[in-house]
Structure formats: C-alpha cells, structure tokens
Amino acid sequence: xxxxxxxxxxxxxxxxxxxxxxxGRTYEVVTPKGAFLANAAKASRKDxxxxxxxxxxxxxxxxxxxxxxxxxxxxxxxxxxxxxxxxFVDEIVASEGVSTAAATAQVDEAIDRWVWYAGWTDKFAQVxxxxxxxxxxxxxxxxxxxxxxxxxxxxxSSSLLGLVSAVAPALVAGNTVVVVxxxxxxxxxxxxxxxxxxxxxxxxxxxxxxxSPAEIASWLASHADVxxxxxxxxxxxxxVDLQISAAETLKRVLSPxxxxxxxxxxxxxxxxxxxxKTVWHTKSxx
Amino acid sequence: MTIETTRSTRSxxxxxxxxxxxxGELTDASLRRYLEGIPxxxxxxxxQRAAGLGTRSIKTTxxxxxxDTIIGLIDLxxxxxxxxxxxxxxxxxxxxTPDPGDPTCPRVAAVCVYGDMVxxxxxxxxxxxxxxxxTGINVAAVATAFPSGRASLAVKxxxxxxxxxxxxxxxxMVIDRGAFLSGxxxxxxxxxxxxxxxxxxSDGSSAHLKVILETGELNTYDNVRRASWLAILAGGxxxxxxxxxxxxxxxxxxxxxxxxxxxxxxxxxxERIGVxxxxxxxxxxxxxxxxxxxxxxxxxxxxRPSLFRFGASSLLNDVLLQRQKLATGxxxxxxxxxxx
Numbered sequence: 001x002x003x004x005x006x007x008x009x010x011x012x013x014x015x016x017x018x019x020x021x022x023x024g025r026t027y028e029v030v031t032p033k034g035a036f037l038a039n040a041a042k043a044s045r046k047d048x049x050x051x052x053x054x055x056x057x058x059x060x061x062x063x064x065x066x067x068x069x070x071x072x073x074x075x076x077x078x079x080x081x082x083x084x085x086x087x088f089v090d091e092i093v094a095s096e097g098v099s100t101a102a103a104t105a106q107v108d109e110a111i112d113r114w115v116w117y118a119g120w121t122d123k124f125a126q127v128x129x130x131x132x133x134x135x136x137x138x139x140x141x142x143x144x145x146x147x148x149x150x151x152x153x154x155x156x157s158s159s160l161l162g163l164v165s166a167v168a169p170a171l172v173a174g175n176t177v178v179v180v181x182x183x184x185x186x187x188x189x190x191x192x193x194x195x196x197x198x199x200x201x202x203x204x205x206x207x208x209x210x211x212s213p214a215e216i217a218s219w220l221a222s223h224a225d226v227x228x229x230x231x232x233x234x235x236x237x238x239x240v241d242l243q244i245s246a247a248e249t250l251k252r253v254l255s256p257x258x259x260x261x262x263x264x265x266x267x268x269x270x271x272x273x274x275x276x277k278t279v280w281h282t283k284s285x286x
Numbered sequence: 287m288t289i290e291t292t293r294s295t296r297s298x299x300x301x302x303x304x305x306x307x308x309x310g311e312l313t314d315a316s317l318r319r320y321l322e323g324i325p326x327x328x329x330x331x332x333x334q335r336a337a338g339l340g341t342r343s344i345k346t347t348x349x350x351x352x353x354d355t356i357i358g359l360i361d362l363x364x365x366x367x368x369x370x371x372x373x374x375x376x377x378x379x380x381x382x383t384p385d386p387g388d389p390t391c392p393r394v395a396a397v398c399v400y401g402d403m404v405x406x407x408x409x410x411x412x413x414x415x416x417x418x419x420x421t422g423i424n425v426a427a428v429a430t431a432f433p434s435g436r437a438s439l440a441v442k443x444x445x446x447x448x449x450x451x452x453x454x455x456x457x458x459m460v461i462d463r464g465a466f467l468s469g470x471x472x473x474x475x476x477x478x479x480x481x482x483x484x485x486x487x488s489d490g491s492s493a494h495l496k497v498i499l500e501t502g503e504l505n506t507y508d509n510v511r512r513a514s515w516l517a518i519l520a521g522g523x524x525x526x527x528x529x530x531x532x533x534x535x536x537x538x539x540x541x542x543x544x545x546x547x548x549x550x551x552x553x554x555x556x557e558r559i560g561v562x563x564x565x566x567x568x569x570x571x572x573x574x575x576x577x578x579x580x581x582x583x584x585x586x587x588x589x590r591p592s593l594f595r596f597g598a599s600s601l602l603n604d605v606l607l608q609r610q611k612l613a614t615g616x617x618x619x620x621x622x623x624x625x626x
Contacts, residue, residue, distance in 0.1 A: 049617055056620070224610075225619025245616070 010040040010186065012047055012210060013193030015054030016203015022046045027211065029186060032097035040186045043211040045219040048178065051207035052225055055149045055176040058204030063146045063174035067122035073200045074118035074171060080195045081111045091187045092159045110164040116265050117168040124172060128271045132278070139281045144274035146174035147252055148227030151220035153180050153213050155233040155262050159188035162263060166232050167206060169269035175228070178207045178220065182233065186210035213237060221246045228252040228273050232263050298472050299479035304519040307554070314472035317519075321471055324515060327507035327543060336539040339582055340575040346612075349574070353609050354392050356573045357384060360602055361426055361562065361595045363398040364626070365433075365530065371406040374399055378410035380624055381423050385606050387622075388613065394602065395591035396424035396456060400432070401449035408453040416455060418491060426456035426496070430481055433500075433529035435460035439477060446484040449493075456494040457485050460529060461513065463503045471516060478520035496524035496562055501540045502532040510540055514547040524560035530597060535565025538575055545583040552584070561588070564597025570608045573601055599626060 010029075011018040020026075023044035029037045041047075062070070081088070085107050092103035125144055132140040150170040155162025163181060170177050181189030193208045209216060214237055221229055221242040229246045231239050235256035246253050254272055257263055298304070298312040308316050344352050362381045364373055377397055385391040393414070399407050407425045408415055416422035427449035431437035437445075446457055459481045465473045478497055485493040497517035501510050517525050525544055528535040541563040548559045561584070567573055573596060580588050588594050603623045610618035 052617070219617065222616035223619070224617060224622055 008038060010038055010190040010210065012041050012043055012051075013190065013197065013206070013208040014047065014051045014204075015057070015207065016197060018193065018197070019047075019050075021211070022050070025211075029095065029184075031094060037094055038187060040190070040210045043180075043209040043216055045216060047209055047211075048180075048216045048219050049223070051178040051209060052149055052151075052220070052223055054204035054207055055178050056225055058202055059146075059148060059174075059176045061202055062171075062176055062205045065174070067125065067174075070172070070174065071118050071121035074114060074121065074168065076199045077195060077201065078111050078114035078118060080199050081107070081114065081192075084191070084195060085111075087191060088160055088188055091191060092185075095185045095187050096159055106159070106161045110161045113161075113164055113265050114168055117172050117270070120267070120270055121172050124267060124270050127267060128274065128276075134280075137283045139283060140278065141281070142276050142278045144173060144271060145277050147273045147275055148175060149178065149225060150175045150228040150230060150273050151178045151180075151223070151226045152230040153217055153232065153234040153237070154182055154189070155257075156182045156184065156213070156236065158182065159185040160192065162233060163189050163192065165263035165265065166230055166269075169265075170228075170230065170273050171205065172270045173274045175273050176205050176207075178209065178226070180209045180211070180213045180216050180220070180233075183210075183212055217242055218245065221251075222248065224249050226251060228254075230254045230273075231256050296472060299476050301475070301479045301482075301519065301521045303521060303555075303557075304475070307519060317471050317475055317516075318469070320519075321512045321516060324508075324512055327511055329507050332507060332543055333539045336537075336542045336579065339542070339579045340538060342575075342578045344574050344578070349608075350612055352574050352577055353570060353605050353612070355577060355589055356570065356596065356605050357394060357602065358392045359589070359591055359594055359596050360394040360605075361396045361398040361564070361597045362394045362602060363530070363564070363597055363599045364403075365398070365400060365428060369400060369403055371403070374403045374406045375410045376624075377626070378407055378414075378423075380602070380626070382411070382414050384602060385609065385623070388609070391606070391609065393423055395595055396426045398426040398428065398458065398597060401427045401429055401445055401452070401454070403427075404449050404452040404454045415453075417453070418455065424455040424494075425453060426458055427452075427454035428458045428460075428498075428529075430459040430477075432458070432460055432498075433531040435462050436464075439480060442477065443480055443484045446481050450485055450487060454493055456496060456524075457481070458496045458498055458526060460498045460500060461517065463500055466504070466509070466513060466516075471512075474513075475516060475520045478517060478522060482521040494523045495521065496526045496560070497522035498526045498529055498564075499544075500529055500532055501527050501536075502534045507539070507543055510543055511547060514544050518547070518551055518559050522559070524562050524595070526562040526564055526595075526597065528563075528565040528597075530565030533566075536563035536567055536597075538572075538579060541576060542579050542583060545580060545588075548588075549584045558588070558593055560593040560595065562595040562597055567596055567598050568600050568604060570601075570605045573598075573605065 021041040025042040026039040027042045088107045089103045128144040134140040222245040429446040430442035499513045607618045
C-alpha cells in the first residue's frame with residue numbers, strides 16, 4: 001500500500017521556539033535540478049529584531065555559565081548530531097544534489113568541528129589571556145570575555161558544514177548568535193535548530209533565520225544591540241556597505257570568505273568575538 | 287439583626303456627586319441599592335472588544351505621534367522598598383530629560399513615589415515641578431498604607447496629609463478591597479471621602495485624588511464596574527487599575543471597562559474623570575493599544591495628562607527605543623537608554 005508523504009514544515013528558530021515568519025512569508029526550496037523540495041519561512045526584519053531580543057535575553061545566562069559547562073553543552077550537540085546523521089545526510093543529498101558519500105563527509109566534518117570547538121571552551125582563555133608583568137605589587141591579568149550578540153551571515157554554498165563552522169566558534173566564548181542560514185540550502189539549518197532545541201542549549205543562545213540574507217543583513221548590521229557581525233557568507237552581498245553600517249555602532253566585524261577553506265576551524269574565530277578585560281589586583285603583603 | 291440594620295441605615299458622608307445622583311439621604315442601603323442595580327458586564331463581549339481594539343495597526347507618523355503622546359502620559363514610577371533619595375533623584379532626572387540625545391523628546395506627566403520620598407522628588411524637580419500650574423511635572427505620592435491598604439483610617443489620613451504637606455500634587459490611594467468584597471460599600475465610600483478631604487491644602491486648593499481599585503483582587507468585571515462607580519461617586523478625580531504589586535495588574539479589558547464607566551459618567555453629568563492603568567504595561571506596542579482604546583471609548587479628548595495616565599517604569603525605555611528607531615532608521619538597543 002502506498003502512503004502519502006508527510007511533508008515537513010520548516011520554520012524559524014527564535015528564542016528556543018519554532019515560529020513562522022512574522023510576515024507570514026515562505027519561499028520554495030528546490031533541488032539543484034529545480035524540483036520542489038520544501039517551503040521554508042522567509043524571515044523579515046522583524047523576525048531578525050525578535051531574534052536579537054532573544055539573543056540578548058539569553059546572553060547573561062550563557063556567558064555566565066562556567067566554561068566547563070559550556071563545553072559539555074556544545075559537546076552534547078555533537079552527540080545529538082551524531083544520532084541524526086541519516087536525516088542530515090538525506091537533506092544534504094536532496095538539496096545540494098551531491099552523492100551520499102560527499103554528504104556523509106560533510107556531516108562528519110560538521111560533527112567533528114563541534115567537538116573540536118567544544119574542547120576549546122575551557123582552554124582558549126589560557127591562550128588568549130595573560131598574566132601581565134607590571135612594575136608594582138600587583139597581579140595584572142587579561143582575560144577574554146564574550147562580546148555579546150553576534151550576527152552571522154552563514155556561508156551560502158554549504159548546508160550544514162558552513163553553518164556549523166560559523167556558529168560554533170562564536171558560542172565558545174559565551175556569545176549568543178543570530179544566524180542567517182544559506183538561502184538556497186536552509187533545510188539543514190532548521191534541522192540543526194531542532195537538534196539545539198532538544199539539547200541542553202538554553203533557548204535564545206542560537207537563533208536561526210532562513211530567507212534572504214540580502215534583505216535581513218542590513219538590519220542586523222545596523223542594529224545597535226548587535227555587538228559583532230560575521231560576514232563569512234556575505235560575499236555576494238554589498239558587504240562593504242554592511243561593514244560601514246556596522247562601524248556606526250563599533251561592531252566587531254569579520255569579512256567574507258569563500259572557497260573550500262572558508263571558515264576553517266581556528267582559534268582566531270573564537271577570539272575574534274571576545275573583549276579583553278584587564279584587572280589589577282593587589283598582591284598580599286607577604 | 288440589629289447590627290445589620292444600624293449599618294444599613296447609617297448615614298454616609300454627603301459627597302456631592304453621590305447626593306446628586308442617588309438623591310435623598312445617603313445611607314449604606316441607598317448606596318448598595320444603587321451599586322447593585324448597575325447592570326452586569328458581558329465578559330465575553332468586553333474581552334472581544336478589547337482584543338479587537340488591540341489589532342489596530344499604527345505606523346509611521348501615527349506611531350510617532352502615539353509614542354510622544356505615551357511619554358507625555360506616563361507617571362514614571364518607583365515604588366520599591368529599596369528606594370532611596372538618590373534613586374528618586376535619578377528618576378526625576380529621567381522624567382525631565384527622558385532621552386538626553388534628543389531634545390525634542392517630551393517630558394513625562396508625573397513622577398510617582400512613596401510619600402516619604404516626595405520632598406526629594408520636589409527638590410529634584412525644582413523649577414520643572416508643576417506645583418499647580420499646567421506646565422511641568424507633577425509629583426504623585428501613593429498613600430493610605432499602599433499597597434495593601436491595611437491600616438486604620440486615622441493612619442491612612444495622616445499618611446495622605448503628610449504627602450500633601452510635603453508637596454505632592456496627586457495622591458494615589460488604595461481602596462479597602464477586604465471591605466469592598468465583603469459588601470461594606472459604605473465603609474469604602476466614607477474612606478474615599480475622608481481621604482479626598484485630607485488632600486486639601488491650607489490654601490484651599492486640593493491635591494488630585496487617584497483611587498486605586500486593585501482590579502486583580504476584585505475577581506469579577508462586575509466588581510470592577512461597581513468599584514469604579516463607587517470611587518467616582520465618592521469624589522475620585524482618577525480611577526486607577528492597580529498598585530502594580532498584584533498580578534494580574536492592568537489589562538486591556540479592565541481598562542476598557544473603566545473607560546466605559548468614565549464615558550457613561552461624562553454623559554450623565556458632563557464631568558470628566560481620569561483613568562490610569564498601572565502595572566504590567568511594558569512595551570510601546572501594548573501602550574499604543576491602550577491609546578486606541580481610550581480614543582475609541584472615552585474619546586480623543588481623554589488623551590491628555592489630566593485625564594489619562596500610564597503607571598509605568600520600564601515602559602518609558604521601550605518607547606524611547608522605538609522613538610530612536612523611527613528617528614535613525616535602525617534598531618536601537620538597551621545600551622542607548624539609561625538604566626533605571
């Protein structure tokens with residue numbers, strides 16, 4: 001007996017919930033050959049605004065969690081991704097039109113990067129921080145602290161790996177994230193949202209928007225409550241304009257990257273979204 | 287029972303409004319007969335009407351007008367046990383200059399503080415203090431054992447007179463909800479009349495009296511309507527929803543209901559009574575719904591500080607963020623408004 005396929009409704013992921021776009025808009029996601037795949041929500045500037053509000057609300061708790069705890073939470077995401085490998089492989093095969101082997105390689109690499117970055121949470125401060133020598137009876141210590149809310153334009157040519165490569169490093173230091181997924185391949189992003197929702201990541205720490213980066217990016221770049229902007233996937237946008245409007249509110253900005261080694265795992269991506277806090281403390285009289 | 291008879295025929299303070307409307311000698315019985323004769327509220331219809339009014343879309347220039355109007359209607363409030371003179375001074379500074387980056391930003395209507403903080407508010411306001419004039423910022427004080435109202439009448443009156451003597455322009459009193467819910471309308475009535483009397487200054491003028499019904503404790507819309515009539519009959523200049531200390535505080539249906547009472551009173555007597563929703567209104571979006579409700583129910587002439595107020599603290603910051611968004615074209619953030 002044949003049965004009707006149950007088509008999945010792909011929605012946004014904001015504040016730990018899966019709302020439709022405030023605008024009510026959707027757009028068709030198609031295979032490389034043009035066949036209909038799914039309807040995805042087309043986020044508006046107001047969805048971006050709501051996502052920033054959620055990210056800001058979640059920031060205190062996430063940044064305040066111990067580094068060890070953040071590492072556990074990020075590692076847990078990798079565990080759950082591992083359990084849903086087949087689903088991600090299917091989605092990537094369908095949307096990118098690649099072979100199962102290539103899709104499997106992409107999912108494996110994405111999971112490995114989560115694990116790699118999860119390990120850094122309680123270690124990067126030792127590398128990025130410092131005990132500074134000063135001429136006086138003081139300890140002088142520099143420590144990296146999270147910048148705040150990071151808006152990310154995810155790499156547009158990759159379903160899962162590009163998204164993970166941009167989101168994971170921003171989370172390590174304790175930032176919260178608003179990410180605009182790949183416009184052409186948004187399905188894995190929404191499925192990643194489902195993984196995040198069922199893991200231990202507090203709602204609002206990661207907010208995923210699908211739709212047109214060209215439409216949303218300028219609102220995130222100019223948003224006064226966004227502290228940093230990762231333009232890694234904004235190569236096809238007017239990204240110089242985005243950088244200019246980000247400068248109005250002194251955001252930290254990363255430039256677009258392209259090619260196979262875009263957003264490669266690096267300590268630099270973690271430290272890019274930190275602020276160095278230096279404290280003086282008297283040495284006790286010994 | 288004898289006690290019951292003496293109580294029901296007991297004369298009440300002859301508040302002029304009640305005498306005019308009820309006629310004859312004011313007694314517990316006549317007041318009760320009047321209040322219980324008020325028709326009940328269609329709760330479903332009320333909530334539907336309120337929800338309908340909340341769906342209006344207010345954009346661009348209308349929104350700018352609405353935001354400025356909201357600021358001008360705010361009673362900027364701090365009612366915490368931890369209040370200090372310094373906190374009151376910073377509240378006043380914010381009331382005078384809500385957005386230091388934008389000189390076109392209007393001032394709020396009043397600051398609302400506990401009675402013992404009135405002298406500090408008056409001193410901090412200086413020449414910005416309205417003090418009976420039509421320009422400037424009023425000082426409102428909560429009195430009568432706010433928020434519970436559980437004190438003897440003598441204490442409540444002393445509390446009120448003290449705040450008035452210290453320079454309060456407006457008194458926010460709470461009704462005795464226990465007495466109201468037990469059906470002792472006469473006692474509630476007499477207390478409001480007595481507090482109104484205590485609002486009198488030595489020069490013959492009088493502080494404005496806002497009567498807090500604490501609708502969250504009145505349980506039914508019928509009670510809210512009855513309490514609204516009671517407060518107006520006893521001489522209240524304003525009826526206010528809540529103290530902000532009880533959940534639920536102000537809701538749109540309750541405010542709509544109170545506005546309907548005020549509208550009916552105006553039709554009956556030609557006199558305008560004010561309404562103040564307080565507590566729980568935190569976003570501009572919510573506040574705009576209230577503006578729509580006021581304009582559609584009582585009328586647009588109610589959209590001025592002498593007839594409508596928002597009792598709020600965090601609302602102002604949200605309105606300022608929205609104003610900045612309209613002015614600059616991009617979203618603003620909490621880093622760009624002062625922390626209260």
